[in-house]
Amino acid sequence: xxxxxxxxxxxxxxxxxxxxxxxxxxxxxxxxxxxxxxxxxxxxxxxxxxxxxxxxxxxxxxxxxxxxxxxxxxxxxxxxxxxxxxxxxxxxxxxxxxxxxxxxxxxxxxxxxxxxxxxxxxxxxxxxxxxxxxxxxxxxxxxxxxxxxxxxxxxxxxxxxxxxxxxxxxxxxxxxxxxxxxxxxxxxx
Numbered sequence: 001x002x003x004x005x006x007x008x009x010x011x012x013x014x015x016x017x018x019x020x021x022x023x024x025x026x027x028x029x030x031x032x033x034x035x036x037x038x039x040x041x042x043x044x045x046x047x048x049x050x051x052x053x054x055x056x057x058x059x060x061x062x063x064x065x066x067x068x069x070x071x072x073x074x075x076x077x078x079x080x081x082x083x084x085x086x087x088x089x090x091x092x093x094x095x096x097x098x099x100x101x102x103x104x105x106x107x108x109x110x111x112x113x114x115x116x117x118x119x120x121x122x123x124x125x126x127x128x129x130x131x132x133x134x135x136x137x138x139x140x141x142x143x144x145x146x147x148x149x150x151x152x153x154x155x156x157x158x159x160x161x162x163x164x165x166x167x168x169x170x171x172x173x174x175x176x177x178x179x180x181x182x183x184x185x186x187x188x189x
Contacts (some may be wrong), residue, residue, distance in 0.1 A: 013090020
């Protein structure tokens with residue numbers, strides 16, 4: 001059951017709501033415009049609030065759903081976390097879109113929400129506060145994502161290894177943002 005859910009999670013994670021919504025509405029491919037990222041932040045820049053919110057909700061749900069299914073199937077917490085990591089990996093490297101996806105923050109938030117809601121709430125608060133103070137989405141993601149690991153280590157140690165790998169993937173996907181932040185060139189809202 002674990003492997004079936006892991007593959008299903010990857011395939012579900014590969015559905016890029018930013019790309020699909022762009023195609024449905026005649027908007028430009030988000031990977032070719034704006035920041036080049038297939039995610040909610042770039043959709044906000046390119047297509048406005050409505051499509052950005054729909055992208056965010058779709059990405060959250062594709063992180064939550066596989067973890068909830070894994071829990072309902074009776075998989076251990078660690079297996080649920082691995083299934084969630086597969087969903088995020090699908091978002092980062094979608095099989096349907098030539099392996100060019102987003103940065104995984106919203107999908108990871110969905111995974112956290114399903115695994116341990118207090119960690120998701122902490123990450124959301126950290127993201128919102130950082131964004132409010134800096135108006136920089138990438139910095140907010142880079143602060144919020146690793147912040148939840150100590151809470152997970154303390155409350156859900158079985159999920160720590162897959163969630164640590166998830167954090168490393170998200171930081172790695174933000175490497176160009178890190179360079180731009182350090183050089184003072186990062187985009188602000």
